Amino acid sequence: MDATLTLKATATQAAVTLAAIGQGSWYLGEGLAPRRDEVRALQQGLDLGLTLVDTAEMYADGGAEEVVGEALKGRREQAFLVSKVYPWNAGKRSAIQACEDSLRRLGTDYLDMYLLHWPGSIPLEETLAAFERLQADGKIKRFGVSNFDIDELQQWHDLSGDEGAVNQVLYHLGSRGIEHSLRPWQRQQQIPVMAYCPLAQGGRLRRALFAHPELQALAAELKVTVPQLLLAWAIRPVGGQRDVIAIPKAVQPEHVRQNAEALNIHLPDEALARLNAAFPAPGHKTPLDIV
Numbered sequence: 001m002d003a004t005l006t007l008k009a010t011a012t013q014a015a016v017t018l019a020a021i022g023q024g025s026w027y028l029g030e031g032l033a034p035r036r037d038e039v040r041a042l043q044q045g046l047d048l049g050l051t052l053v054d055t056a057e058m059y060a061d062g063g064a065e066e067v068v069g070e071a072l073k074g075r076r077e078q079a080f081l082v083s084k085v086y087p088w089n090a091g092k093r094s095a096i097q098a099c100e101d102s103l104r105r106l107g108t109d110y111l112d113m114y115l116l117h118w119p120g121s122i123p124l125e126e127t128l129a130a131f132e133r134l135q136a137d138g139k140i141k142r143f144g145v146s147n148f149d150i151d152e153l154q155q156w157h158d159l160s161g162d163e164g165a166v167n168q169v170l171y172h173l174g175s176r177g178i179e180h181s182l183r184p185w186q187r188q189q190q191i192p193v194m195a196y197c198p199l200a201q202g203g204r205l206r207r208a209l210f211a212h213p214e215l216q217a218l219a220a221e222l223k224v225t226v227p228q229l230l231l232a233w234a235i236r237p238v239g240g241q242r243d244v245i246a247i248p249k250a251v252q253p254e255h256v257r258q259n260a261e262a263l264n265i266h267l268p269d270e271a272l273a274r275l276n277a278a279f280p281a282p283g284h285k286t287p288l289d290i291v
């Protein structure tokens with residue numbers, strides 16, 4: 001069965017169930033691949049059920065949002081669209097302007113979720129006031145944060161209450177620091193993790209990850225690829241419940257296809273134990289990993 005995850009209901013929004021793998025968009029709109037290929041990749045992902053599309057005003061200076069907007073033309077309602085505001089644009093007025101600029105580039109009149117990209121110097125109260133204004137005006141349905149470690153997230157949670165938010169953080173098999181305290185606390189609060197760089201940027205963030213002998217052996221035994229194994233691991237249920245949605249970025253059609261297929265991969269306990277042994281989670285608190 002396809003893997004899904006539910007964002008709980010809030011005061012203003014019904015609960016929403018999403019496929020546990022979505023699509024990233026960093027480096028889109030930068031001319032690294034032909035634009036039509038980037039648009040087609042996002043549309044292929046949507047066709048295959050990867051409905052969450054993550055973008056940010058930062059990516060290609062708004063260029064990624066334009067690519068996403070092109071991909072969503074005529075099918076906006078099929079996507080769960082997430083964008084992010086720069087910390088220095090996250091003020092009471094500036095966040096309204098930044099969001100409206102994102103909406104224009106995306107060719108839509110609402111975001112399903114708006115995130116503060118990382119903690120900055122503007123007081124969180126101001127950002128929250130802006131997010132609540134945008135929500136009241138129907139420009140964003142939900143809001144949350146990104147790159148918040150546990151202290152910052154607790155502070156945000158105390159301020160914002162039970163808004164069904166998410167925290168988007170770096171998480172892959174080679175970077176398991178959030179498992180020590182951040183992820184358990186988020187589970188308690190029912191704040192899902194949106195896992196960025198779930199493929200360690202195609203292995204670039206952790207050299208030789210894709211070539212690791214245990215990963216290669218296990219992938220071959222399970223008849224999947226190493227990136228599929230990494231995605232299935234990232235979204236694995238813990239205690240019977242999923243709390244992670246992974247957002248790999250992929251332009252190559254074969255990559256998009258594989259990533260969508262990873263929704264159907266069940267990792268047996270024995271496979272999880274082998275991955276744990278090869279890539280143990282740290283037994284102590286480590287600084288939040290970021291890129």
Ligand SMILES: NC(=O)c1ccc[n+]([C@@H]2O[C@H](COP(=O)([O-])OP(=O)(O)OC[C@H]3O[C@@H](n4cnc5c(N)ncnc54)[C@H](OP(=O)(O)O)[C@@H]3O)[C@@H](O)[C@H]2O)c1
Pocket residue numbers: 023024025026027054055117146147168169195196197198199200201202203227228247248249250251252254255256258259291
């Ligand atoms: N909040 C934040 O601060 C933050 C930071 C970083 C990223 N993000 C978000 O998270 C998304 C994902 O992170 P990311 O793009 O940095 O890294 P990633 O998703 O871990 O890796 C992307 C790379 O993996 C390749 N790839 C994708 N699927 C593959 C597959 N099945 N087999 C082999 N290679 C595959 C892609 O190649 P092709 O494109 O050539 O197919 C691309 O080079 C971003 O796009 C962005 O939306 C957020």
